[in-house]
Amino acid sequence: MSLLETMGNPVFNIAIFAGFVVITMFVVIRVTRGGKKKASDFYTGGAQFDGRQNGFAIAGDYLSAASFLGIVGAVALYGYDGLLYSVGFLVAWLVALLLVAEPLRNTGKYTMADVLSFRMRQKPVRLAAAISTLAVSFFYLLAQMAGAGGLVSLLLGISSVWGQNLIIALVGLLMVGYVLIGGMKGTTWVQMIKAVLLILGAGIMTIWVLAMVGFNMSELLGKAMETTAAQGSEVNLLAPMERYKDPVALVSMGIALVLGASGLPHVLMRFYTVPTAKEARRSVTWAIGLIGAFY
Numbered sequence: 001m002s003l004l005e006t007m008g009n010p011v012f013n014i015a016i017f018a019g020f021v022v023i024t025m026f027v028v029i030r031v032t033r034g035g036k037k038k039a040s041d042f043y044t045g046g047a048q049f050d051g052r053q054n055g056f057a058i059a060g061d062y063l064s065a066a067s068f069l070g071i072v073g074a075v076a077l078y079g080y081d082g083l084l085y086s087v088g089f090l091v092a093w094l095v096a097l098l099l100v101a102e103p104l105r106n107t108g109k110y111t112m113a114d115v116l117s118f119r120m121r122q123k124p125v126r127l128a129a130a131i132s133t134l135a136v137s138f139f140y141l142l143a144q145m146a147g148a149g150g151l152v153s154l155l156l157g158i159s160s161v162w163g164q165n166l167i168i169a170l171v172g173l174l175m176v177g178y179v180l181i182g183g184m185k186g187t188t189w190v191q192m193i194k195a196v197l198l199i200l201g202a203g204i205m206t207i208w209v210l211a212m213v214g215f216n217m218s219e220l221l222g223k224a225m226e227t228t229a230a231q232g233s234e235v236n237l238l239a240p241m242e243r244y245k246d247p248v249a250l251v252s253m254g255i256a257l258v259l260g261a262s263g264l265p266h267v268l269m270r271f272y273t274v275p276t277a278k279e280a281r282r283s284v285t286w287a288i289g290l291i292g293a294f295y
Contacts, residue, residue, distance in 0.1 A: 010157035017152065021174065024193060028178055028186035044272040045185035051279040053192060055286020058270050060191030062089070062261075062291055063198045069147045079224075079237025081244060088257025090291060095262040097284040104271045105280040133265045140264070145172050184273055195290060 040046055049057070067089060074082030104115060113129035149168030158164055179187055213219040224237055236242060244250040261267075271280045 010155070013155040013157075017155065024190050025178070025181070027189050027193065028182035031189050032182045032186045041185070042183035043269075045183065045188055047273060047275045048185070049188060049273045049279075049283075051274060051282025052286050053188070054270055054274050054279070054283035055290065056195045057188045057191040057273070058267060058283060058287035059290040060193075060195035060198070061264075061267055061270065062287070063195060064144055068198065069151070070143065078235060078243055080240045081242055084244070084253070085257065088254055089261045090288070092258045092261035093284055093288045093291065095258055096267070097281060097288065100262060100268070101271055101280040101284050102277040104268065105274065105277040137265060141172075184269070188273060199290060199293065 038046075071082065071086050071089075074085050076082070113126045113133075116129055117125040145168050148171045149164060152171060153159075153164040153167045156167070158167060178190055182190070210217075210220065213223065221238060228235060228237055241250075244253070270283065274280050274283055
């Protein structure tokens with residue numbers, strides 16, 4: 001049986017995909033009807049979301065193709081050592097909770113550049129912030145769009161390179177359309193829906209996989225080791241710290257994961273969508289709980 005056959009009927013898959021697009025676009029148009037009269041409405045959603053709603057949106061931002069598929073792939077390839085990526089990302093939210101959320105929200109600005117230039121020289125700071133934001137977003141979106149486009153291509157049964165590139169471009173245009181039509185308010189609702197679907201989907205798949213081995217974790221790990229050995233891999237999935245024997249490399253990776261995830265531009269913007277600093281902290285607390293439950 002080919003890989004494409006295991007993905008089901010492409011017509012049925014595209015119908016489901018189109019259904020999700022239609023439903024979420026309807027939600028975006030509905031919640032933003034007559035609600036983008038000021039710049040703050042477009043960039044911060046009018047700061048009308050509470051901490052719980054914003055926490056779901058932050059979880060939706062984090063549980064993206066880059067992190068979701070990336071960590072799953074890392075665990076599949078490296079076993080225990082792949083879990084360090086998810087741990088590092090989760091710890092990043094503690095940094096955001098304790099050091100970033102409240103001070104950032106108290107400034108009342110729209111972007112990180114506004115915050116940094118508040119007490120510094122504006123032109124150099126804004127230039128540095130713009131360059132770093134574009135660089136981070138560019139490399140982040142490479143993995144994001146490639147993952148989303150590759151997944152959609154697989155579901156639709158498209159194997160040609162040009163077809164996959166076209167799908168990636170269309171997915172990117174679709175995301176831009178969500179933002180242009182809905183602004184921050186519409187985007188926040190989409191991320192909340194996405195977080196709920198991903199957490200429910202991951203929970204169902206977890207129970208499903210465990211049920212296949214009688215909820216015996218030892219048997220599940222044994223089957224994973226057998227499959228890895230059958231594919232000719234010499235990686236010991238259950239051996240800890242096989243890839244991080246160099247302490248400098250381990251510390252470097254930890255710093256990059258923690259500080260990198262807590263400083264993502266599209267996540268930092270989430271702290272402006274709540275009315276108070278207290279709600280900003282509450283939103284991070286909800287995000288930590290949801291992301292922790294997911295992993």
